[in-house]
Amino acid sequence: MKQTAAFIDAESVETLNTAAVLDPSSGKAIAQTADCGPDEIDRAVRAARRASRQWRRVAVAERARILRRIAELIKRDEADLARLEALQTGKPLKQARRDAELTARYFDFYASAVETHYGSSIPLNADTMIFTEWEPHGVTAHVIPWNYPMQIFARTIAPALAMGNCCVLKPAEEAPLTAVRLASLAFEAGLPAGALNVVTGYGETAGAALTGHDDIDHISFTGSVEVGRIIAHAAANRVIPATMELGGKSPNIVFADADLERTVPGVINAILQNAGQTCSAGSRLLVHESVHDVMVARIAQAFANVEIGPALNDPALGPLISKTQRGRVMSFVERARSHGAKIVVGGDALNGGVLGDGFFFQPTLIDNVDPYSAIGQEEVFGPVLAVTPFRDIDEAVRLANGTDYGLVAGVWTRDIGTAHRMIREVLAGQVFVNTYGASGGVELPFGGFKRSGYGREKGAEGLRSFAQIKTGVVAL
Incomplete structure (x- = not known):
């Protein structure tokens, strides 16, 4: 049976305990993944913090070049990624192929979007120059569900990296395989070590350790209202921003x-x-x-x-x-x-x-x-x-x-x-x-009212979710 390690600081990391991944079409186990605990989570967050000191200073054009290269590699491996996605989620192969196409599209889109994402000047008076600029949060935590693992990986990771953040992502234990594969492609594309880490395992352990970590600056979560409440409390306890997409009854x-x-x-x-x-x-x-x-x-x-x-x-x-x-x-x-x-x-x-x-x-x-x-x-x-x-x-x-x-x-x-x-x-x-x-x-702002969550993903709004605005005021 295939063994899949976590991906931390550009290295494969195995754990003593593992979590089984089942093929929903047959009910049979198709892989074992690392079952990360607090030690692995802390290692991933520390790696992201180290990398953030470098990545946030990389020129926007270079960040965009790397994101486009990630998109190219996803397109190169599209057939294999789609097959793996279909196996772990049970979705029909044609739907998984479409997911792979859109995964590449997110990286292409945010490569272009960040190149035209500017601050502004504010004409207060003749004696003062005022301007705004967007800065990354720093280290962002991403908890994604099992229904669209590739798409949601891309829609949350691509804008976060584009804006200069470094990321730790926890995929659902039911469907973690494509997340690890995508992370390896990101480093093949030239992403620096530590800028993107994937920690596999169960929500109650790996997910809780990640969202409760003291050195996280932003949380992005897609999933149920019940788990969203827990994660929102974790963010509120540390007074950090969070984006919550919590489902619907549409x-x-x-x-x-x-x-x-x-x-x-x-x-x-x-x-x-x-x-x-x-x-x-x-x-x-x-x-x-x-x-x-x-x-x-x-x-x-x-x-x-x-x-x-x-x-x-x-x-x-x-x-x-x-x-x-x-x-x-x-x-x-x-x-x-x-x-x-x-x-x-x-x-x-x-x-x-x-x-x-x-x-x-x-x-x-x-x-x-x-x-x-x-x-x-x-x-x-x-x-x-x-x-x-x-x-x-x-x-x-x-x-x-x-x-x-x-x-x-x-x-x-x-x-x-x-x-x-x-x-x-x-x-x-x-x-x-x-x-x-x-x-x-990909281009359309996405998010909900009421218990469907708060914050917006996709489109230009997705970039703003992963940045904070700063105002500079200069007296002339």
Whole structure:
């Protein structure tokens, strides 16, 4: 079985204890990774602190050159990276290939963005020269989830490095393999030792030691609300900034005049992409009562015919990440059934046959969902779509905003006035009209309202998250 070490100060680091990585398509172990503890975390943070004294002074053009070289190496190894990502996450191979493409795109984008990220001058009066400049935080901690390991690695590491920070990243224990591989490519590209460190292991040990370390200057976290609260407290205790992306319960809102030929595929992809294990998954379908029946019928037919299979077979739908996650999804479906919702199609795990040992769950459509029930309010993180009808635009807005989350929303209508009103009134960080998602959306600021977190990633906002502004005032 493959052994994967942590990557600290440009060296592979093994530990006495290890953590198993499973292939969700088969349930079998495919690797063992280092199980880092406080000693390894401290070593990584100290390495980053040493490197930060040099890296922050490297010219922006040189930092950008190294980021572009990282992108080139990712493109060179794209096929291998995609295969490894598919194996550890269970996502279909074509989705993993797209993730690899976007991973390279993040490094390319931030290489260009940082070259045009300037301070400003403030014309206060004729006797004073005032200017602002952006400086790195220093040592940044990054805790990323298992659903998009490569993409989220890149969207948080690329801007941090671009702005002159040095990084310590803790990937999810379920899917750490591509993070270690990407770190090795970064040093092949010329990144100095210590500028990027990857510490593998469990959240309760490695993650807690990293986010609680006294010499961290900023924390970037993507994951659950429950863990986000713990990490936010750790940041608050040391009075350091943090960026939190904590998931969502995102609606697709379908009005009576929607183009259903366009809407139905968009709604389906929004929930089945990565088996629904996406923070921005369109897990709620709010549909006008006049088109409710036809929408449900079309989606049910499509769900019943979805190709399901192992990741490397490149199906439409792969497995969930783990047996635990599959059980969690099942519990939501069972509670919905017991509270009177109608399971139109799906609703169960796949057992027996060639898929029986993997963590597969049927595409599931649930109608007549009480919007205030658990499945109408909480993030399921599986291929489960909850349907609730509405009568008019006021009710649509009320339902859309009726959860504690506010990450993404989709609006489907031909009426430009309806579209703009929904963009204005729906509480979400991104609102899409007649589409859903942005094929990675590298350039688009991303983050949520309410319990979906705070701070923004992607786009130019992603650079600002990893820097602090300083004002210089000179009397002439």
